[in-house]
Amino acid sequence: MPAARTVDATLAAIVRGQSVEPPAGGTGVEFLEAASRHGLRALVADRLGAGLASWPPAVQAALAREAVLGAALDALQQRELRLVLEGLADRGVRPLLLKGSALAYTLYTNPAHRPRFDSDLLVRHEDMATVAGIMAGRGYRRPDQVTGELVMHQVDYARKDSHGVWHVYDFHWKVANRQAVAGVLSFDELARDGESIAALGPHARGLSRVHALLLACVHRVAHHPSDDRLIWIYDIHLLAETLSPQEAESFGALAVARSVSAVCADGLAAAERWFGTRLPAGLLDRLAGDGPAGVPEPSAALLAPPRSRIDEILCDLRALPGWSRRARLVYEHAFPPPSYITGVYMVNRVWLPALYTHRIVRGVWRWIRHRYR
Numbered sequence: 295m296p297a298a299r300t301v302d303a304t305l306a307a308i309v310r311g312q313s314v315e316p317p318a319g320g321t322g323v324e325f326l327e328a329a330s331r332h333g334l335r336a337l338v339a340d341r342l343g344a345g346l347a348s349w350p351p352a353v354q355a356a357l358a359r360e361a362v363l364g365a366a367l368d369a370l371q372q373r374e375l376r377l378v379l380e381g382l383a384d385r386g387v388r389p390l391l392l393k394g395s396a397l398a399y400t401l402y403t404n405p406a407h408r409p410r411f412d413s414d415l416l417v418r419h420e421d422m423a424t425v426a427g428i429m430a431g432r433g434y435r436r437p438d439q440v441t442g443e444l445v446m447h448q449v450d451y452a453r454k455d456s457h458g459v460w461h462v463y464d465f466h467w468k469v470a471n472r473q474a475v476a477g478v479l480s481f482d483e484l485a486r487d488g489e490s491i492a493a494l495g496p497h498a499r500g501l502s503r504v505h506a507l508l509l510a511c512v513h514r515v516a517h518h519p520s521d522d523r524l525i526w527i528y529d530i531h532l533l534a535e536t537l538s539p540q541e542a543e544s545f546g547a548l549a550v551a552r553s554v555s556a557v558c559a560d561g562l563a564a565a566e567r568w569f570g571t572r573l574p575a576g577l578l579d580r581l582a583g584d585g586p587a588g589v590p591e592p593s594a595a596l597l598a599p600p601r602s603r604i605d606e607i608l609c610d611l612r613a614l615p616g617w618s619r620r621a622r623l624v625y626e627h628a629f630p631p632p633s634y635i636t637g638v639y640m641v642n643r644v645w646l647p648a649l650y651t652h653r654i655v656r657g658v659w660r661w662i663r664h665r666y667r
Contacts, residue, residue, distance in 0.1 A: 301328040306524060306568045308341045309334060322353035333525030335360045336407045361406075367459065368398075368406040372494065374461050375413055379497040381428050388499065389415035390481070390488055392466065393513060394529070396500035399493040401532045408525070412450070412462035418481050419467035422449065429463065438634050442626030444610075444619065447471050469509055470516040472606075473613040473623075474593040478512060478552045479505060504545045507533040511561030512554055515596040524568060531565040535572060542574040546581060555581040556594040628654050 301324055307314050317325060329335045339346065339357035346354050375395070382389060390396075394410035402408045417425060426449075434451035441449070447468035453461050468476045469484075484505055491498040501509065510530045514522065537545060549558040559581035565571040592613045607627060611620050628650070635649050636642070 301325055302332070302524065305329055305332060305334050305338060308338050309524075309528060310569055311341060313345075316349040316353075322350040326353060326356050332523045333409050334528075336364045336404075336409060337525075337528075340404070340407060364406040364409065370455065370457060370459050371410075371413070371461065372405070374455070376495045376498075378413075378429075378432065378463065379495060381432065382425070383497040385424050385428060387417060387421045387424055387428070388485075388497070389417045389465070390484055391491060391494075391498060391500045392416055392469070392509065394525075396491060397506070397510075397529050397532070399491050399498075400489075400500060401529070401536070405493070408529075412464050414464045414466060416466045416469065416481055416484065422465065422467065425449075425465050434461075434463070440626075440630045440634055442623075442630070444473070444614070444623045445471075445626040445630075447476055470512060472516040472596060473610040474596060475512050475516050475554060475557070478554055478593075479509065503533055503536055504541050504548060507537070507545055508549060508552070508554065508558060511549075511558040512593075514561050514564075515557055522564075527561070527564045527568050530561045531569040531571045534562060534565055537574075539574060542577060546577055549581055553591040554593045556591055557596060560597055 304314055304325070305328060316322070326335070329338050335357060339361050342349070342357070346357060379389070392414040394408050395413040395415070398405035398408035398410065429451040432453065434453040437450055437452055439450055440446050448464050448466040448471065451463045451465070455461060467481070469479050470476050484501055485499075487502040487505060488499045489502055490496075491500050500506065507530065510526065510533055514526050514530070545558075546555075549555045559578055562571065562573055562578060562581070566573055595609050595612070607623075610623060614620050614623060632643060632646055635646060635653075639649055641649070
């Protein structure tokens with residue numbers, strides 16, 4: 295087994311609660327780097343507990359520091375999130391918390407054990423103008439970002455507080471940017487079955503366990519597909535093991551109906567492989583088939599990590615119905631807003647024609663290389 299996989303397996307074993315011997319010799323740098331990459335430092339520190347004393351001093355110091363800093367960061371993030379949700383509610387916007395921001399306070403015994411760089415919130419598209427005003431009023435700014443009807447279904451906001459901590463919020467109006475799964479779940483159906491998150495106050499709502507599990511499986515392959523972090527798989531593990539038999543049945547039926555059964559089967563299989571997830575009998579078999587008439591689901595293409603950005607765009611084009619929408623997606627990739635171009639290149643708007651030409655020529659050249667390699 296390659297060294298990286300060996301370290302990953304050690305991390306998973308610790309999280310599962312198994313007894314693991316410290317690495318023989320060395321400082322544990324590789325172990326700490328892997329724990330950071332997979333978002334598991336806080337969980338590993340908690341699981342090792344008193345046993346941490348037998349590990350290399352560098353590991354002991356780093357994980358002890360992680361526990362203290364993680365708790366402080368979570369307190370600041372929680373306070374800010376409650377204020378943001380309160381401000382949104384005052385203006386009639388009731389978002390749904392997604393992914394780590396919700397799971398930290400519903401699945402984990404300590405929310406600091408589920409690190410998250412940003413907070414993901416799902417809102418109705420028509421509420422985005424209100425969201426922009428509220429976030430600007432709290433001192434948030436939008437980083438340079440590609441926008442468009444098809445190319446991006448979210449807007450980011452960031453602010454550094456008085457403690458030097460960055461707070462980043464991603465407001466989505468669809469659950470993913472990739473076309474094969476962007477519309478897999480709508481805001482209205484998620485809100486209908488949404489559940490309160492008491493730890494974050496009266497305005498915090500997340501997804502039902504069935505919807506949260508389906509989204510966790512989709513997110514794993516739709517965003518950062520080449521970066522399969524163990525914390526995302528552990529989310530799937532925790533969600534899967536909380537399902538009642540009736541919820542497991544609903545989950546399987548929903549995954550098949552929304553044409554993401556292969557994606558969900560892959561996520562559950564990964565959880566079973568890494569964390570020994572106990573799955574209902576027959577669930578993986580139900581999810582393993584092709585779509586109607588034996589045709590593979592469009593979303594199954596996401597299971598093959600793209601070799602380049604061109605691969606991702608081609609996959610999105612194949613998933614879109616009709617040539618007009620495909621042409622629209624190509625246009626949005628080729629001609630992002632002028633504010634994005636000038637921000638990325640840090641030049642005056644007078645250079646826009648040349649920069650757009652450079653972007654198009656570079657894109658065509660990448661496509662030619664992709665087509666004939």
